[in-house]
Amino acid sequence: MIPHTLSPPALAVRCAGVVKSFGTDETLVRVLHGIDLDIPAGELTMLVGPSGCGKTTLLSIIAGILSFEEGEASIFGTPIHSLKGADLVRFRRQTLGFIFQQYNLLPALSASENAAVPLLAAGVGRVTAIRRAEELLAQLGLGAHLKKLPNQLSGGQQQRVAIARALVHNPKLVVCDEPTAALDAQSGQTVMALLRDAALAPDRGVIVVTHDNRIYSYADRIAEMSDGRITRVARTPAQKVA
Amino acid sequence: MAMAWVALQMLYGDRAKYFGLVFGVMFATLLMAQQTSIFVGLMARTANQITDVREANVWVMDPRVRYVDEPEPMPATDLDRVRSVDGIAWAVPMYKGLTNVRAPGGVLNQVFLLGIDDASLVGAPKTMLLGSVEDLRLPDAIIIDRAGFEFIWPGEALELGRRVEMNDRTAVIVGISEPAPPFTTFPIVHTRYTNALRFTPGGRNRMSYVVARAEDGQAPEAVARHIEATTGLQARTTTEFQWQTIQYYLQRTGIPVNFGITVTLGFIVGAAIVGQTFYIFVVENMKQFGALKAIGVTNTTLAGMVLLQGSVVALVGYGLGVGLSAGFFVATANVTALRGFYMPWQIMIGTAGAVLAIMVVSIFASLRRVMVLDPAIVFRG
Secondary structure: OOOOOOOOOOEEEEEEEEEEEEOOHHHOEEEEEEEEEEEEOOOEEEEEOOOOOOHHHHHHHHOOOOOOOEEEEEEOOEEHHHOOHHHHHHHHHHHEEEEOOOOOOOOOOOHHHHHOHHHHHOOOOHHHHHHHHHHHHHHOOOHHHOOOOHHHOOHHHHHHHHHHHHHOOOOOEEEEEOOOOOOOHHHHHHHHHHHHHHHOEOOEEEEEEEOOHHHHHHOOEEEEEEOOEEEEEEOOHHHOOO | OHHHHHHHHHHHHOHHHHHHHHHHHHHHHHHHHHHHHHHHHHHHHHOHHHHOOOOOOEEEEOOOOOOOOOOOOEOOHHHHHHHOOOOEEEEEEEEEEEEEEEOOOOOEEEEEEEEEOOOOOOOOOOOEEEEOHHHHHOOOEEEEEHHHHHHHOOOOOOOOOOEEEEOOEEEEEEEEEOOOOOOOOOOEEEEEHHHHHHHOOOOOOOEOEEEEEEOOOOOHHHHHHHHHHHHOOEEEEHHHHHHHHHHHHHHHOOHHHHHHHHHHHHHHHHHHHHHHHHHHHHHHOHHHHHHHHHHOOOHHHHHHHHHHHHHHHHHHHHHHHHHHHHHHHHHOOOOHHHOOOOOOHHHHHHHHHHHHHHHHHHHHHHHHHHHOOOHHHHHOO
16 A cells, blocks of 8 residues: 655655665665755756766665665655555556656657557556557657657657656656766757656656756756765756856 | 557567577477477387288287287297187288399399288288289289389389289289388288298298287287287287387387487477577566566566567467478378378477477576566666
8 A cells, every 4th residue: 555645745755864775794885875855846856966976876766666774755745665565666657757868768669659658557558558648749749750669769859758658647756867868969958848848747846867967957956966965955047056 | 468568569579589589489399399200100100010900909929029020930820729719709810021022124122021811811901002902812913002113113103913023933913002101111012821921932830920809899908818828929919019019119229319319409409599589588678677667567567578478489489380390291291201200189289398398497587587677777877
């Protein structure tokens, strides 16, 4: 059972004292040192920082695909650390949308079929799922590429398919891992603009892990990390990290 | 259901691997089914001259006989001793031996000569292509099998009335038969028992077998045991003698070892190709499986997807392999050297079991990787 939502709906993610280590005994490495972070709904929050600072680890914890030793993490009030097994998988399926650095599209499926995968996984019929995916892809400017396979699309187009896949089931939280890392500057800008337009909603949070300072302008809030700690949170465009 | 469709798309989408997997299963199936069928057919051939004597169900012979092609001559009086045993409906003599046939032009061929009872013609060929079994009653008459005729007179049309010499005596072909093929390539010549004795040199004791039939209501096995107890001769039912002959060839020749090696290689090579390719197929899709896991596809669903992919490969590959194997036997049905071979249903089931074993090992070796896959893999570049 997924626990009842207790927190105010305006808070998409809340992390309090999250600690995460890898390895055991002598090889134990602590990568997150008590992370405290609130991510409001209706905003696009970026997690930035140098390689190895723990951004992806924190994102994985927020996404419910990595456990942690101490602290609490909740998504729209649901403490994900209390979810196990099938409940956690179901929670991810219903609540989260994923955008990956390497897109991770299924090479044998067309753009519309790829975008429909979360609906198919949720048991929606194939025809309905693909129709809904096609509507979304059309909104993202891929109406002419619905039947193309990933290898027939450019990197930017593939990432737009990934955006559609992340949004097609209307998740409450969208997590993006380096969504522009594999794209040229122009494609990166286009993808971020589309992501912001399509994903942002008052009842949805968007988290983007990135190294790419050219896309910082698309963030409502930037959390900077260093050595497993949040070192700074900039809440307005004027305060954004340079 | 929808994810089953995704699984199949993933499988069909990687055409090179899909065809490689199907080819692997098909190759293994073809090799196992076809070679095992030929092996079984060959072994059956060793005993075809026993099963062709359909009228009899008991064979009596010298106690030293180990298989049908190694008869020890018995005195003619043994026929009467067998006939005197209770439970015997009838018993007739049979001659079986190798002799030389000299065709016009001096060509010499060795043949199986089968001498059957003059009065009853028990053991005569059941399928005649030309002529009649009754014509064996004519002087010096012989019936030769089609393969033998073509062996002695290659490329010539089947024809009655041709004369050959056996033991300096003239024999006339009055019929051409199509018996079950023998293990060796020697022609099969049927004649009357008394003719057979004339056509072959030898001493006083010339009778190879007594073929008999148990009275109605008498079990052939019991009658055979009774004959042994009463006469001291070796008596076997048709089935017992058939298996005794097959067993001899199994134990005394390298045939089972050779075929066993081929079939085992088919299994091993098939398992290696399929196992490795399927494993690589799954491993190369690991990122995709990881993404599906992250998105919220359960382990159970992923396992079902991998099982479905493996099952489809097994079914398609097995179907093609068995189809090709069956096609081989259909296509070679009229080839003299391969006639009579077919694929028994037991071999189809056995091959299916072997393919199932290959796929189960392949699937579970790959499945383990998917089950323990950390979905966080998708966030690692």
